[in-house]
Amino acid sequence: xxxxxxIDFIIDGVEVSARxxxxxxxxxxxxxxYIPRLCAHKDLVPxxxxxxxxxxxxxxxxxxxxxxxxxxxxxQNDIEKLNNxxxxxxxxxxxxxNHYCMFCEKSGNCELQALAYRFGIMAPKxxxxxxxxxxxxxxxxxxxxxxxxxxxxxxxxxxxxxxxKHVFEFVGRGPEKRVxxxxxxxxxxxxxxxxxxxxxxxxxxxxxxxxxxxxDPIGRRRYDHQPIGSDIEAKRxxxx
Amino acid sequence: xAKPKIATTSLAGCFGCHMSILDIDERILELVELVDFDKxxxxxxxxxxxxxxxxxxxxxxxxxxxxxxxxxxxxxxDILISLGECAILGGIPALRNTIPLQECLDEAYLNGPSxxxxxxxxxxxxxxxxxxxxxxxxxxVVKIDYFLQGCPPRADAIWETLVALLTDKPVDLPYDLIKxx
Ligand code: SF4
Ligand code: SF4
Ligand code: FES
Numbered sequence: 001x002x003x004x005x006x007i008d009f010i011i012d013g014v015e016v017s018a019r020x021x022x023x024x025x026x027x028x029x030x031x032x033x034y035i036p037r038l039c040a041h042k043d044l045v046p047x048x049x050x051x052x053x054x055x056x057x058x059x060x061x062x063x064x065x066x067x068x069x070x071x072x073x074x075x076q077n078d079i080e081k082l083n084n085x086x087x088x089x090x091x092x093x094x095x096x097x098n099h100y101c102m103f104c105e106k107s108g109n110c111e112l113q114a115l116a117y118r119f120g121i122m123a124p125k126x127x128x129x130x131x132x133x134x135x136x137x138x139x140x141x142x143x144x145x146x147x148x149x150x151x152x153x154x155x156x157x158x159x160x161x162x163x164x165k166h167v168f169e170f171v172g173r174g175p176e177k178r179v180x181x182x183x184x185x186x187x188x189x190x191x192x193x194x195x196x197x198x199x200x201x202x203x204x205x206x207x208x209x210x211x212x213x214x215x216d217p218i219g220r221r222r223y224d225h226q227p228i229g230s231d232i233e234a235k236r237x238x239x240x
Numbered sequence: 241x242a243k244p245k246i247a248t249t250s251l252a253g254c255f256g257c258h259m260s261i262l263d264i265d266e267r268i269l270e271l272v273e274l275v276d277f278d279k280x281x282x283x284x285x286x287x288x289x290x291x292x293x294x295x296x297x298x299x300x301x302x303x304x305x306x307x308x309x310x311x312x313x314x315x316x317x318d319i320l321i322s323l324g325e326c327a328i329l330g331g332i333p334a335l336r337n338t339i340p341l342q343e344c345l346d347e348a349y350l351n352g353p354s355x356x357x358x359x360x361x362x363x364x365x366x367x368x369x370x371x372x373x374x375x376x377x378x379x380x381v382v383k384i385d386y387f388l389q390g391c392p393p394r395a396d397a398i399w400e401t402l403v404a405l406l407t408d409k410p411v412d413l414p415y416d417l418i419k420x421x
Contacts, residue, residue: 098338099329099420100325100329100331100332100335101325101391101420101421102325102331102332102391102420102421103332104421107420107421108421113420116420117415117418117419117420120418122386122387122388122389122418123322123328123377123379123384123387123389127380128329128330128334128337128377128380130330130334130337130338130374131338132338133338218421224416224419225415225416227415
């Protein structure tokens with residue numbers, strides 16, 4: 001198949017043209033259709049772990065961030081059945097960690113919180129777990145608050161592929177799984193730097209710079225007025 | 241026709257949510273046109289006198305007295321609203337939930353750096369409500385009908401929700417009023 005060829009398919013009733021090799025998520029982004037996502041990031045290789053981006057491809061559930069486009073497929077994205085699955089995943093992420101948004105420096109700019117706002121979640125339907133998680137504040141400029149980590153692996157991929165380091169890695173399985181650092185014990189003993197992409201790419205308030213505090217006042221934070229995904233959807237309304 | 245009644249309480253909260261009720265400013269005059277207050281710290285009525293249309297609950301359940309009051313609200317109110325992060329999640333008091341209760345008491349009354357307690361007693365008077373093993377969100381204790389997020393919930397969110405409920409309209413808050421902080 002020549003590379004110039006386009007692949008035509010349908011998302012939520014809209015005809016979309018994609019390039020060979022694109023994922024459904026990439027093609028939808030370019031077409032101005034927002035598919036919710038958490039572990040996916042445009043600068044990172046897909047990881048396919050959070051399942052927020054699950055869509056139905058010809059009726060079968062697939063993660064849009066890993067699934068390549070194919071000619072003639074029919075993709076359903078913004079439907080109640082999937083949005084309820086997404087709500088459930090978000091609920092689980094909230095109760096499985098300790099998310100005290102009222103004193104989190106990421107609040108207002110946090111992708112997990114913004115997704116919960118977009119889906120109008122007023123309270124999780126599952127019981128809070130209140131797990132005991134630790135904070136590593138050993139580094140002079142950076143801290144990891146594992147109470148807020150959603151195990152998206154963005155920091156792991158960014159440190160490896162964008163920063164050319166291997167500062168972060170997962171250890172453990174199931175409820176014990178956590179982000180560990182490439183040192184005997186502490187973040188301070190790694191070669192992480194405050195300018196690393198791995199930091200700014202964390203979607204939540206887990207991997208944070210010290211001493212930035214509540215940098216943006218309430219009302220001027222990223223998701224205060226515009227739901228997450230509005231920037232992508234704006235492309236579509238702009239082109240009509 | 242008699243006005244509907246509303247009741248409010250602060251369980252394990254800081255009264256910030258009640259401050260936010262007062263933050264509806266001059267609309268408080270419209271509110272007293274719409275409703276009468278029954279049991280509430282706003283009028284200092286301590287026990288229920290009437291059946292209430294709406295009960296607003298600030299704070300989660302940290303002790304047995306909180307549970308008693310919450311169950312009393314459920315019995316007397318048609319609609320219960322969890323108001324704010326402490327009612328919904330347990331909030332700041334729930335930070336103790338990852339620490340065993342005995343360790344919390346020991347730190348507060350025996351080992352804390354500023355503690356002066358030569359008798360080494362931990363308060364245990366029958367007048368003092370017993371602490372629960374952890375702080376519980378209200379909806380894990382009784383059925384809650386509506387949730388207003390925020391620390392505190394915005395006054396506009398409280399106002400719009402109350403007016404909708406009291407005038408039999410659906411509660412449909414705009415995006416800007418759903419905030420967890
Ligand atoms: S990381 Fe996001 S969801 Fe978690 S406490 Fe911070 S703002 Fe809230
Ligand atoms: S620290 Fe942040 S980027 Fe890394 S896995 Fe946790 S949530 Fe994801
Ligand atoms: S965004 Fe696709 S699985 Fe996480």
